Amino acid sequence: MIGWSEFPYFASVTALVALVGAVAATRERTRRMATVALWLATAVMGLFIVLLWIGLERPPMRTMGETRLWYSFCLLVSGAFTFQRWNYRWIPSFATMLSTVFMVVNILKPEIHDATLMPALQSAWFVPHVSIYMFSYALLGCATMLAVYGVVAHSDMDRAVERLLYGGIAFFTVGMLTGALWAKQAWGEYWSWDAKESWAAATWFLYLLAIHLYRLNAKSRKTICAVLVVAFLSLQMCWYGVNYLPTAKTSVHTYNK
Amino acid sequence: MKISVSRYTLTSLLLAVAVVVAGLVVGELNLEIFAFPVNVILMALWLVMIVELYRRRQSVVVARYLLSSQATIFSLVISVALTIWAGLQAKPATTNFTFVVALLFVMTQVAMVTLRGWRNGGGVRWLFLFSHLGLLLALSAGVWGAPDSAVLRMKVGAEAVCEAVDVAGHKRYLDYDITLSNYKVDYYDNGTPSEYRADVVVADKSVVLRVNEPYSVSYGEDIYLVSFDMADKARPCVLQIVRQPWRGVMVAGVVMLIVSAVLMFLRGPKR
Numbered sequence: 001m002i003g004w005s006e007f008p009y010f011a012s013v014t015a016l017v018a019l020v021g022a023v024a025a026t027r028e029r030t031r032r033m034a035t036v037a038l039w040l041a042t043a044v045m046g047l048f049i050v051l052l053w054i055g056l057e058r059p060p061m062r063t064m065g066e067t068r069l070w071y072s073f074c075l076l077v078s079g080a081f082t083f084q085r086w087n088y089r090w091i092p093s094f095a096t097m098l099s100t101v102f103m104v105v106n107i108l109k110p111e112i113h114d115a116t117l118m119p120a121l122q123s124a125w126f127v128p129h130v131s132i133y134m135f136s137y138a139l140l141g142c143a144t145m146l147a148v149y150g151v152v153a154h155s156d157m158d159r160a161v162e163r164l165l166y167g168g169i170a171f172f173t174v175g176m177l178t179g180a181l182w183a184k185q186a187w188g189e190y191w192s193w194d195a196k197e198s199w200a201a202a203t204w205f206l207y208l209l210a211i212h213l214y215r216l217n218a219k220s221r222k223t224i225c226a227v228l229v230v231a232f233l234s235l236q237m238c239w240y241g242v243n244y245l246p247t248a249k250t251s252v253h254t255y256n257k
Numbered sequence: 258m259k260i261s262v263s264r265y266t267l268t269s270l271l272l273a274v275a276v277v278v279a280g281l282v283v284g285e286l287n288l289e290i291f292a293f294p295v296n297v298i299l300m301a302l303w304l305v306m307i308v309e310l311y312r313r314r315q316s317v318v319v320a321r322y323l324l325s326s327q328a329t330i331f332s333l334v335i336s337v338a339l340t341i342w343a344g345l346q347a348k349p350a351t352t353n354f355t356f357v358v359a360l361l362f363v364m365t366q367v368a369m370v371t372l373r374g375w376r377n378g379g380g381v382r383w384l385f386l387f388s389h390l391g392l393l394l395a396l397s398a399g400v401w402g403a404p405d406s407a408v409l410r411m412k413v414g415a416e417a418v419c420e421a422v423d424v425a426g427h428k429r430y431l432d433y434d435i436t437l438s439n440y441k442v443d444y445y446d447n448g449t450p451s452e453y454r455a456d457v458v459v460a461d462k463s464v465v466l467r468v469n470e471p472y473s474v475s476y477g478e479d480i481y482l483v484s485f486d487m488a489d490k491a492r493p494c495v496l497q498i499v500r501q502p503w504r505g506v507m508v509a510g511v512v513m514l515i516v517s518a519v520l521m522f523l524r525g526p527k528r
Binding site: 117118119120122123159162163165166167169170171173174177180181185186187188189190191193195198199201202205206208209212213214216234237242245246247249250 | 340345346399449451468471481515519521524
């Protein structure tokens with residue numbers, strides 16, 4: 001039976017193969033090798049998730065550690081996909097770096113040991129709600145890093161950043177709305193201004209602000225970059241930051257305490 | 258006449274300060290006085306105002322401001338400020354004067370640009386229309402529908418009851434009775450609950466309630482199982498009754514936003 005004790009092995013293989021892919025992606029000559037390596041790394045992480053799912057006998061999407069696992073996975077998927085589709089050479093490096101950080105956090109701080117699933121989480125909305133959100137977090141993380149890179153390196157990243165933002169916001173929107181529909185079914189109201197909901201909305205509006213600044217042809221790329229950084233911080237607040245707020249005790253969204 | 262950016266920005270800031278100060282004076286709004294039909298009449302007047310403003314957009318400064326890119330940015334900044342403020346509170350005062358006025362400003366601005374996007378048709382921009390109209394519908398259901406919504410709690414036992422309590426603690430009476438016929442709590446091996454189940458009779462009809470499985474009494478009125486109060490032998494089952502007659506508007510908004518998200522993903526940014 002595969003469980004969290006096997007995670008370091010799977011994580012090391014994933015990180016190494018992804019690193020090979022990321023390095024290969026920076027050169028045109030080794031493009032095919034990069035694509036194969038990136039998808040292979042993704043597959044190893046995907047295999048671990050499947051085996052863990054079977055081992056736990058419930059979707060591994062509840063504890064903080066489990067959402068981090070999905071985040072690592074979704075980062076690799078979006079990195080491999082954007083590289084293959086649009087040939088952005090830096091994306092795999094960013095995705096691999098961020099993905100590895102979250103894998104290491106999971107090895108050092110495994111808030112992952114609980115096999116039970118409380119009644120409120122037993123719903124068909126559970127899996128789409130969390131996985132869609134994690135995928136959007138990954139795309140938005142890549143967009144933010146690329147925008148910062150663009151400003152620092154004085155390089156025109158607009159097209160790539162905007163593409164990632166469109167994808168990220170689209171997924172974020174669906175994640176938030178599936179959450180609203182689920183909330184109606186579980187608690188009775190679509191929206192109840194729970195801290196996690198409020199921060200999700202703040203994050204959504206910040207990313208929409210960035211998109212509107214692009215659309216309205218705002219002159220300064222630095223301004224947009226600053227908005228994206230604030231939006232990314234707000235996203236971290238929404239994801240796990242709210243657990244550390246004094247209001248966390250009254251939140252209906254804290255499951256791992 | 259051309260209006261400079263700085264004058265727009267200055268006006269926006271002054272208005273924002275005025276609304277915040279007014280909010281401190283007025284405080285919480287009493288939603289009861291806005292209950293149907295008052296809210297529908299106000300909403301109709303609001304819509305007429307928007308159409309009129311749009312028609313006079315050449316001559317009326319307010320209309321031109323609402324259609325400017327500064328107003329779009331200002332509207333988004335307000336939304337960010339409101340949601341971050343709410344995110345720092347345990348129970349944000351969403352009926353506060355400032356909060357409601359700020360939200361109405363955002364809705365008015367979104368309504369104006371939606372109208373322009375629709376009138377500017379030509380090649381109709383579906384993504385623009387679906388996203389903005391969807392947001393407008395969802396916000397409208399929340400704001401204009403709030404006075405008609407109610408969340409009631411009641412405790413149910415073997416004896417038929419129709420008495421519930423609203424959020425403010427006032428007694429409310431349902432026009433049907435609820436009786437608890439059976440209930441059960443299952444646990445995992447480590448002692449955490451795995452399932453709550455209550456068999457109740459609602460208006461002579463047998464119903465099974467579980468978490469995530471509410472029962473719909475009628476359109477816009479649903480019954481939810483909240484928890485069990487084991488200390489109360491006579492009425493151990495805690496139920497929640499949610500009335501949301503504007504539910505259809507909310508669902509329409511949510512569906513339009515999901516469609517726009519799919520369009521957004523498929524089409525990507527256009528230059």
